[in-house]
Amino acid sequence: MRIKALFISFHLGLLLSSCAVLSFAQETELIQLPPPNMTGGKPLMEAMKDRHSSREFSTEKLPLQVMSDLLWAAFGINRPDVGKRTAPSAVNWQEIDIYVATADGLFLYDAHEHALQVILSDDIRAKTGPQDFVKEAPVNLVFVADYAKMGDRADEDKRFYSAADVGFIGQNVYLFCASEGLATVIRGRVDRDDLAQTMNLRPEQHIVFAQTVGYPKK
Ligand SMILES: Cc1cc2nc3c(=O)[nH]c(=O)nc-3n(C[C@H](O)[C@H](O)[C@H](O)COP(=O)(O)O)c2cc1C
Numbered sequence: 001m002r003i004k005a006l007f008i009s010f011h012l013g014l015l016l017s018s019c020a021v022l023s024f025a026q027e028t029e030l031i032q033l034p035p036p037n038m039t040g041g042k043p044l045m046e047a048m049k050d051r052h053s054s055r056e057f058s059t060e061k062l063p064l065q066v067m068s069d070l071l072w073a074a075f076g077i078n079r080p081d082v083g084k085r086t087a088p089s090a091v092n093w094q095e096i097d098i099y100v101a102t103a104d105g106l107f108l109y110d111a112h113e114h115a116l117q118v119i120l121s122d123d124i125r126a127k128t129g130p131q132d133f134v135k136e137a138p139v140n141l142v143f144v145a146d147y148a149k150m151g152d153r154a155d156e157d158k159r160f161y162s163a164a165d166v167g168f169i170g171q172n173v174y175l176f177c178a179s180e181g182l183a184t185v186i187r188g189r190v191d192r193d194d195l196a197q198t199m200n201l202r203p204e205q206h207i208v209f210a211q212t213v214g215y216p217k218k
Contacts, residue, residue: 029118030110034065036072041179051174054183057137057214061103066180067116067139070213071109073176074098074141075169085111087168090161095149096169096208099142099199101125106199119199127198128210129187137183137214142195143169148204159206166208173211183216 041047062070072078075098078086085094098109100116103123107116126135128142145162147155170186177184192207201207 030113030115031107031118032113032115033068033071036069036076036114037065038072038078041176044175047175047178050178052178053174053185054216055131055133055185055212056217057133057183057212058217059136059138060215061138062182062214066182067100068114069180070139070173070176070182071098071100071111072114074173075109075111076114077111083112087165087172089165089168091151093149093151093161093165095146095158095162096165097144097146097205098169099144101128101140101142102138124195124198127191127195129190129212131187131189134187134210134212137212139213141173141211141213142190142199143208143210144199144201145206145208146202146204147206148202162206162208170209170211173213177213181216182213184211184213186211 042050073086075085075087075096077083084092089095099119100107100109101124103125105118105122106120106124108119109115110117125137125140128134128140134140143166145158145166147158147162150158150161153161173184174186176182187210190207190210196205196207
């Protein structure tokens with residue numbers, strides 16, 4: 001366990017430019033995120049006015065608080081009493097998992113714990129898409145549908161509903177970024193087979209889209 005603790009500390013040292021207080025769950029390799037800011041930001045109509053896709057990113061890392069706010073806005077739990085989320089999902093399947101690819105590794109957002117689970121210690125950003133900016137932007141979100149959570153529907157239905165569900169999450173990310181002055185673009189251009197292999201996904205897990213996030217290039 002000591003090795004794991006050191007391993008996580010190493011990740012955090014690289015991942016986080018924030019001085020936020022962190023806590024660790026060694027057994028499950030969870031990095032606790034600070035509570036999200038659920039107030040403030042731009043008025044909704046201003047954020048909508050500013051929403052746009054951008055493909056020019058600074059290499060500056062996101063502070064931990066910004067990562068926390070981003071992931072909560074994307075698909076965090078906004079009604080803890082019923083475990084429901086900031087984006088809708090068909091049949092309330094909540095089948096979309098958000099993986100976070102950074103220079104310091106690959107992480108899985110655990111909405112219930114509001115934490116990041118360490119998946120890989122490698123920098124796989126370049127594998128998340130063929131476009132040039134992808135490998136240098138600090139964060140690439142990878143939206144993965146877990147068909148195992150979608151009952152016994154045909155795969156065609158699962159593909160249809162999971163794509164719609166990612167659309168809502170992606171728009172949440174767009175609006176959060178517009179509010180925070182961050183740059184973002186959702187991306188369909190992903191080599192899904194290659195990336196799924198790199199991420200060690202199960203056969204029931206299907207990559208839907210990726211979304212790059214970072215500060216705008218100065
Ligand atoms: C489903 C979807 C897939 C997209 N895939 C890519 C992509 O692979 N690469 C990219 O640079 N932009 C991608 N985009 C961004 C669009 O090009 C962009 O939204 C469009 O040009 C309109 O620009 P705007 O978002 O600034 O309004 C995608 C957008 C959507 C909705």
